[in-house]
Amino acid sequence: MTTTRFELAPEIATYQDVPLHRRRWFFVTLALFFVPAVIAIAATGPLYAQRDGEVVRYSDSQRRSIALGMSALLVVGLAKAFLR
Secondary structure, eight states: OOOOSEEEOTTOSSGGGSOGGGBHHHHHHHHHHOHHHHHHHHHHSOOEEEETTEEEEEOHHHHHHHHHHHHHHHHHHHHHHHTO
């Protein structure tokens, strides 16, 4: 079984055309500081990266996995904070 994390994004000509909040580096940086925004961004639209000079889009299953994983981390963190 072969799965791909990225799909080509022909609708985006260059990486500079990608909205800032949909770029991989911004998304990862945001994950360090504000998890709810990461969940909302991953759940509501495509995420883009630049690979080998081409603009690629995360697959839907990858985005769902990111949103689910970050939601789990948020729930665990909140539970740990409130159950002390």
